[in-house]
Amino acid sequence: MQLLEHSYCRLHNVFATPITWIISLFLLIHFTPVSAADVVAQEDHNHHRLLELQSKVYGTLNHGSDLELGEYESNFIGADRSMIGRADAPQVLANNYPGKDNIDSGDTQVWTFPKKEIAQKSARALAAHTSLAERDAWDRAQLSDDVENRALRQRQTDTATLFITLNICDQPQPKIQNFHEAPASLQLYISTDPKNRSPDEKNNDYNVSIKNGYGVQSFSASDDVYLSVTAPEKSSQFAGGYSYELTASVDHAFTTYIDEDEMVFVDSDTHAALLSSNRSTDVSKYGIFVHPQDDQTILGLSSSYCGLKNWARIKGNIDDLSTGDVDTGVMKMGGNETRQQFYVKNLNGSTAYYGIMALNGDSTGNKDTNGSSAGGGKIWKAMNFTTKASGNCAVIYNLTFCSSVAYAVPSNDTNLNHTELTLLYDNDARNKYQNFRKSLQQIPCNTTSSAQYSLARTCDDCDKAYRTWLCAVTIPRCEDFSSNLSYLVPRLISKTFTNGSIALGLNEAPYTAENKSVLYLNSSRNPMIDESIMPGPYREMLPCKDLCYEIVRSCPANLEFACPLKKHGLDRAYGEDGACSYPGAPFKQNLATGLRVTLWCFGVALLVALTNSVRV
Numbered sequence: 009m010q011l012l013e014h015s016y017c018r019l020h021n022v023f024a025t026p027i028t029w030i031i032s033l034f035l036l037i038h039f040t041p042v043s044a045a046d047v048v049a050q051e052d053h054n055h056h057r058l059l060e061l062q063s064k065v066y067g068t069l070n071h072g073s074d075l076e077l078g079e080y081e082s083n084f085i086g087a088d089r090s091m092i093g094r095a096d097a098p099q100v101l102a103n104n105y106p107g108k109d110n111i112d113s114g115d116t117q118v119w120t121f122p123k124k125e126i127a128q129k130s131a132r133a134l135a136a137h138t139s140l141a142e143r144d145a146w147d148r149a150q151l152s153d154d155v156e157n158r159a160l161r162q163r164q165t166d167t168a169t170l171f172i173t174l175n176i177c178d179q180p181q182p183k184i185q186n187f188h189e190a191p192a193s194l195q196l197y198i199s200t201d202p203k204n205r206s207p208d209e210k211n212n213d214y215n216v217s218i219k220n221g222y223g224v225q226s227f228s229a230s231d232d233v234y235l236s237v238t239a240p241e242k243s244s245q246f247a248g249g250y251s252y253e254l255t256a257s258v259d260h261a262f263t264t265y266i267d268e269d270e271m272v273f274v275d276s277d278t279h280a281a282l283l284s285s286n287r288s289t290d291v292s293k294y295g296i297f298v299h300p301q302d303d304q305t306i307l308g309l310s311s312s313y314c315g316l317k318n319w320a321r322i323k324g325n326i327d328d329l330s331t332g333d334v335d336t337g338v339m340k341m342g343g344n345e346t347r348q349q350f351y352v353k354n355l356n357g358s359t360a361y362y363g364i365m366a367l368n369g370d371s372t373g374n375k376d377t378n379g380s381s382a383g384g385g386k387i388w389k390a391m392n393f394t395t396k397a398s399g400n401c402a403v404i405y406n407l408t409f410c411s412s413v414a415y416a417v418p419s420n421d422t423n424l425n426h427t428e429l430t431l432l433y434d435n436d437a438r439n440k441y442q443n444f445r446k447s448l449q450q451i452p453c454n455t456t457s458s459a460q461y462s463l464a465r466t467c468d469d470c471d472k473a474y475r476t477w478l479c480a481v482t483i484p485r486c487e488d489f490s491s492n493l494s495y496l497v498p499r500l501i502s503k504t505f506t507n508g509s510i511a512l513g514l515n516e517a518p519y520t521a522e523n524k525s526v527l528y529l530n531s532s533r534n535p536m537i538d539e540s541i542m543p544g545p546y547r548e549m550l551p552c553k554d555l556c557y558e559i560v561r562s563c564p565a566n567l568e569f570a571c572p573l574k575k576h577g578l579d580r581a582y583g584e585d586g587a588c589s590y591p592g593a594p595f596k597q598n599l600a601t602g603l604r605v606t607l608w609c610f611g612v613a614l615l616v617a618l619t620n621s622v623r624v
Contacts (some may be wrong), residue, residue, distance in 0.1 A: 033105075046433070063237070077525030098205070098234070104262060106253040106384060111194070111250065113180070113242035118206050121233040121256040126168045167230040171261045172198060173384075174219040174237070175253045175315035180246035182188035182304060190308025192240035193218045194250055198225060199234040206363045207236050221312030222265045253314050255384060258408055263369065263384040265311040270388035271296070271365040274349070275415040275485075276395045277402045283393070283416055284339065285348040285365060293309040296350045301392070306362070313385035316364060324350060327368055339405060340412055340592060349414070351405065358397040362390040377382040400506050401486035404430045409438040410479035412591035416486045418499075418532060418543035420506050437482045438535050444474055452565050461564040470563035476591065480551045482534050485589040487547040495587035496547035501529050505544040528580060550583035552590055 098118035101107050103125045111117055180191045198214040199207035209215065216223040239250050255262035274282040285294055297320035299306050309315030317329055324334025335351040355361065369383035402419035407430060419429055452459060453467035460466075487496050489511060502524045504510050523529055532538050533548070556571040563569055572578040583589065 011147060011186065061255040076158060101254065101256045104257050104259065106255045106262065108253050109238060110249055110251045113239050115235050116238045118234040119254060123231045126229055126258055127166045167228055168258045169226055170229040170233060171254045171257045172216065172225045173261050173263050174216065174218060174223045175263055175314045176250060176572060177253060177312065177318055178251040179308055183245060183247050187245065188304050188307065191243060191246045193308065194252060195238045196223055197236045200231065202228060202232060205234045219311060221309040221315045224261050258458050263313050264386040266386065266388045268389055269391065271363050271391045273391060273393040275403050276393065277416050278396050278399050279353065279402055280355055281352045281393060281395060282403050282405055283350045283352065283363050288345045289348050290338060290346055290379050292325065292338060293367065294347050294348050295325035295366040295368055296334055297366060298352050299362045301362055307624040310362065310390050311387065313387055316387065322352060326366060336379045339414055349405065355395050359394050360384040360392060360394045363393055364388065364390045396488050397490055398488045398546065400546055402429060404433065407434040409434050411593065412484060413474065413479055416485055417539055418486045418537050420541050420543050422506055423541060431541060433483045437479050440482060441475060441478055447567060466560045473558045473562040477555050478587065480555065480591055484533055485549040487549055489545045489547055491547055495583060496549055498529055498545065499532055499548050500545050503544050512546040551588040552585065552588035553578060553582035556582060
């Protein structure tokens with residue numbers, strides 16, 4: 009031992025002399041110093057097992073170190089890494105912490121996810137799912153069993169499902185305007201073979217598919233994992249580079265893209281659109297990205313959370329990046345369910361947009377008490393919607409009395425602003441409701457079952473059915489006058505638009521001279537609209553006829569409610585299923601059949617009736 013120490017000291021003293029480098033390296037190879045751990049290991053054959061168990065099961069040994077137990081890393085004074093034959097180390101990923109970097113066209117960047125992160129996950133799982141006695145028994149079995157079985161069992165214990173996600177945050181932009189193609193995507197290659205630490209297109213275990221800026225790959229891992237991010241060659245049609253976020257997690261995919269329709273288009277006008285979530289929620293927890301479809305900046309990034317955060321034109325309820333163009337809240341959408349709504353402002357008329365719902369994550373990588381990340385965000389499939397062309401329809405919502413009304417109504421912004429318009433419609437319906445309420449109070453509602461007017465319906469059912477019908481007939485749903493959908497009814501065809509222009513096609517049916525005297529073509533169903541709002545020509549989506557029937561089914565017979573008959577007023581006053589309006593039911597764009605109404609109800613569909621006057 010003294011001889012070894014003496015040799016090592018001499019080596020240290022002469023190492024800085026270039027002439028003696030070769031001799032020094034030769035002596036070092038043949039006389040490697042013995043560590044204290046090696047001495048203990050020679051004396052105690054179970055020493056390495058105890059240390060291994062301490063590290064893997066309880067996670068206390070070398071915590072946070074890049075070196076595994078038993079590894080030795082030389083540190084030579086006066087020599088750099090190139091002299092000792094070790095290449096530059098790749099960038100290291102930590103569990104649930106995104107690795108962020110910029111990359112130029114044609115370059116490749118290498119990352120690694122160390123096996124110690126997997127071992128720590130296994131240790132947490134063992135501690136969470138076994139008792140102290142079970143862990144002690146497992147320790148004794150590890151010490152007493154033969155080396156081969158012990159190593160196999162440890163490899164099984166230290167295996168976990170690994171989730172790798174790549175998000176492209178920035179990409180080269182076209183050099184010319186109106187170039188509607190995305191640049192070539194980054195590529196991600198993964199290797200679990202320690203002999204292949206720089207995987208590429210031809211030599212990899214996983215070639216991860218990257219679509220619209222997002223890719224995910226999951227697999228079982230027990231050792232170091234190696235990853236290569238490769239940028240495509242430079243294109244003459246684009247300028248700029250890429251940036252990305254690469255994340256490894258032993259808990260779950262850090263960021264998530266879900267290829268499902270989760271956002272619903274409710275209605276729009278020329279300046280705003282009302283959207284909602286497709287799932288029930290009592291709180292405003294979702295965010296939204298909105299982007300015009302004729303802007304190519306998000307092409308190739310529509311599935312990437314960080315890409316949308318960087319490039320989407322409008323952001324609402326997205327971390328601290330909101331643009332101030334979105335009002336969000338919770339609204340009642342048919343039946344008794346509530347959904348989150350998004351009122352998106354500052355839009356352009358006759359313009360197609362993407363609407364993408366999102367759920368914020370913890371992008372800082374903070375973990376909960378169980379060691380699992382809250383995630384880096386979740387987004388759903390993009391939804392397409394188009395704003396209206398005419399300026400005499402305006403979206404109103406959050407009414408006090410008619411709480412289910414959330415759609416575009418006849419308007420005139422030269423006479424009333426948005427708040428005044430909303431209050432006018434809501435108060436008009438509330439005032440008309442008072443007479444019905446007085447009539448219903450004459451009915452013995454709170455009496456014995458034998459004296460009630462129905463065993464199946466109550467006065468509360470009647471009140472609800474009438475109120476829903478009343479809000480629909482006093483607040484018609486407005487559509488562009490230029491629309492050619494057959495189930496829309498033209499109104500006020502002989503009037504001028506708010507800008508003074510006249511309706512087109514007045515010499516064609518149904519705009520002939522004789523039709524200018526037809527009442528339903530030249531007036532609104534609610535006289536208040538023509539007297540106080542004066543919107544000019546528009547088209548109305550008729551309410552659904554079944555809501556008229558619902559009043560008849562729900563209310564006492566002595567109130568004498570009745571619906572018009574087919575070919576005797578019903579067809580002009582009410583719409584058919586799939587082509588009619590109901591407060592709380594949004595529109596969905598259907599490429600095969602055009603616009604249709606989706607009802608969030610079970611059993612009998614809730615349909616709104618509209619008539620030329622406020623009566624059934």
